[in-house]
Amino acid sequence: MLIRVVYDEFQSAKVHDYQLDTLIMQGKILGFFRSDGYVRLGHDRVRGAGGPYQGYDRRRVLKAA
Template sequence: MLIRVVYDEFQSAKVHDYMLDSLIMQRKIVGFFRADGYVRVGQDPVRGSGGSYAGHDRRRVLKAA
């Protein structure tokens, strides 16, 4: 899947989704677009950036008693 990103020179491009985490960690992009709108790196929450989540966790594994 291709994702539209904005580089720090304010140039826009489309990159493969597997490149997104690397571009964020290298601080090569200032933002990207996802289904619910534009995300500003360092200001808006992105996956893997930590934070608290109080909702239902689909990945939680329940241990049998």
């Protein structure tokens, strides 16, 4: 899937979804567009940017003993 991003030069482009995390970590983009609108990095919440979670994780796959 292609995602529209805004680079630090205020130019927009479309990149593959698997490239998004790398672009964010490298600081090469200012934000990106998702279904609910524009996300400004450093201002809006993004996946994986939360703090440590100590509660039950319903997505965790438990291996049988």
